[in-house]
Amino acid sequence: MxxxxxxxxxxxxxxxxxxxxxxxxxLGNEKKYLNDCIDSTFVSSVGGYVNRFEKEIQNYTGASFAIATTNGTAALHVALHSIGVKIGDEVITQSLSFIATSNAISYCGAKPIFIDIDRDTYGLGAEKLEEFLKSSCEVINSTCKNKKSGKTIRACVPMHTFGHPCEIDKIKNICDKYHIALIEDAAESLGSFYKKRHTGRFGKAGIISFNGNKTITAGGGGVIITDDQILAKRLKHLTTTAKIDHPYEYEHDEIGFNYRMPNINAALVLAGLERxxxxxxxxxxxxxxxxxxxxxxxxxxxxxxxxxxxxxxxxxxxxxxxxxxxxxxxxxxxxxxxxxxxxxxxxxxxxxxxxxxxxxxxxxxxxxxxxxxxxxxxx
Ligand SMILES: Cc1ncc(COP(=O)(O)O)c(C=O)c1O
CATH class of the missing domain: 3.90.1150.10 (Aspartate Aminotransferase, domain 1)
Incomplete structure (x- = not known):
């Protein structure tokens, strides 16, 4: 055999x-778009292709906002940071995932709690999640507390394993019931839909990766999708070093990240998206x-x-x-x-x-x- x-x-x-x-x-317009970046000298994080890429992702996924990032790991990190995951918090995720999922939690100073996958979806098990929350956690003042550690469970990050959607609507309902923010790791699932809605569109935000091994690649790249306008604005600010808009002064109002996708990567991924x-x-x-x-x-x-x-x-x-x-x-x-x-x-x-x-x-x-x-x- x-x-x-x-x-x-x-x-x-x-x-x-x-x-x-x-x-x-x-097989598409990659070389043409890359040449255009070089000819125009717009190869870094300012340029028309990055903005076009964000628009295309909005159109394709149906998300109201898209924020381009240097990669999926950075997208996950800044998404968790933006919703307030911080030192001493806990974040639920699945043990079966690429290391980036739990590393992004660690970058925030939080600790992952690992839950089993579901046999039929290969992603985070909704029943297992509920069992854990029911037996080990309590909601106090609209915050989910882990009875064992005494810590706050701030977020939950399910992942759509190998592109197959998990039962994300059930997971969302459970998270809502326990006041836990849902951030979807849809790194692998561009083009995957659950009940006709694109993956990554069920929680506060979702992230997609455009690494070289993904369905479509930017070389390295990622995107955060969300329907929350205030969050989207904050994500754009955080991913661009939290710089205040000004024609020449360098003023930054918080410690942001240099996470914006370069134009050259956006050019590559746009050509892929066309196909x-x-x-x-x-x-x-x-x-x-x-x-x-x-x-x-x-x-x-x-x-x-x-x-x-x-x-x-x-x-x-x-x-x-x-x-x-x-x-x-x-x-x-x-x-x-x-x-x-x-x-x-x-x-x-x-x-x-x-x-x-x-x-x-x-x-x-x-x-x-x-x-x-x-x-x-x-x-
Ligand atoms: C499940 C999962 N999460 C996160 C990432 C991180 O994405 P990137 O490699 O673009 O940083 C990947 C893949 O690379 C992944 O497969």
Whole structure:
């Protein structure tokens, strides 16, 4: 079966010598826009492409405001900072995520609390979240307090794993009930919708990444989306060093961040955005081809959860156990096919081992069995 898979993937990707997990393809106006940046000398954080990029993201996601950032990690950090996450606070998130999710919490001086994922969505489990809040927390003066640590739980950051939307409406209702701000890590889910609403649009704010491995890339880049005008204004201010508008004076009214996306990165990502429908169609076709391949081979391929449209950023298969996963992975390496296990659960890392975490049955099982397989646009 492993060899059969290797032949199948090679044929799928037209016998490329090395098949990456997810490489970008630049098939549109990228060079034209980049040349334009160079010719105009607007290569840094002021320029027409950044503003155009923000408008395009608003149009595509339906968000009222979009604030471009240097990357998704910076977007998450400043989003948490802007809603008041600070030293001594706690923030709930999932253990199955890229390190940036919990690092952004740490940059604010807060501590993550890790909750298990849901078996069917692979994102933060709504039931598990509610169980934890019901048994371990109380709301005092409109603030959620963790009875064990005595600290304030200021925010919750669910993540849409590999582009598949989690049950974000349920999570939102639970957060509202416990007075916890919802910030969505939609880094991986540009083009994914839950109940017809774009991911990242359910809480106070959501962030999307445009890293080189994402569906569309800026080289490095991110964006924060929100419907809250006051928050959007504050985010723009914070991401541009909190500088007061003035023709020549350098006056800053708080400690801000140098987090604005450069024009050159915005030019690249805009060209990608112009092809988004074509890219998503291509990725959906790859998913369907994998689906057909694995259907008769007793291997589960992750599907879009109920009520959602997924961008199928990365396709993931579930092997029987860790041993089988390693065998599969090693066959891929031998065949120059890039497959990757999922991230080590964050609560198991030394840097986060002192953080509170709850039952992790689904997270640990997912880590043992899941393997990501090549999913980039096929041309
Ligand atoms: C879940 C998740 N959160 C945050 C990030 C951070 O984004 P960036 O790499 O653009 O900083 C990424 C990806 O890179 C991610 O996959």
């Amino acid at each position: 492993y060899d059969e898979f290797a032949s199948f993937v090679k044929e799928l990707y037209k016998n490329e010598v090395f098949i990456p997990l997810h490489a970008p393809k630049f 988004i429908d074509e890219i998503l169609k291509n990725k959906r076709e790859i998913f369907l081809k994998y689906k057909e391949f694995f259907a008769n081979r007793d291997i589960d391929l992750l599907n879009a959860p109920k009520n959602s449209v997924s961008n199928y950023w990365l396709n993931t298969i579930m092997l029987k156990n860790e041993k089988e996963k390693k065998e599969f992975l090693e066959t891929c390496i031998k065949e120059d096919i890039m497959a990757r296990p999922v991230w080590k659960p964050l609560h198991t890392l030394d840097i986060y081992k002192d953080c509170q975490y709850e039952d992790m049955t689904n997270t640990l099982e997912f880590y043992d069995k899941a393997l990501n397989i090549p999913s980039g646009e096929r041309v």
